[in-house]
Amino acid sequence: NMNQFLIIFKIIFHFLNILLIFIYLFPGSILGWFLYNDLNKQPRFTVDFTYDFFTISSNHFYVFFIFSIFGILSYLKDKKFNLLVIYLLISSVILELFHLFIPERSFQFEDLFGNILGVVLVLIIYRIWIK
Secondary structure, eight states, rough: OHHHHHHHHHHHHHHHHHHHHHHHHHOOHHHHHHHHHTTTTTOSSOOEEETTTTEEEEHHHHHHHHHHHHHHTTTTTTHHHHHHHHHHHHHHHHHEEEETTSSTOOOOHHHHHHHHHHHHHHHHHHHHHHH
């Protein structure tokens, strides 16, 4: 049933949203703490995308790509779809900007570009898919 599918995806999306906000606003690296017992060490799961002087954080790209997929699938047939798109874009920027103020965290353009690209690529795929 499509309604059950959407309900499950909304639950997963909202859980991911809370988890993402918590991880982003935590003063230090929760994943570094779990993996290395070191709050100051950020794990690198993949190599960043680099083109000349322009680098995009692959970790951030993958997180926001997956997060956006769940968001798009959750609100596919919802009146709030356009609001979701705005939320995804704004949260991809605001969460990284918070790293300017959070202790043990640092703002990085590579991370910001990864966040935005993850959201934008899902939106492009969605637009191509619906046409």
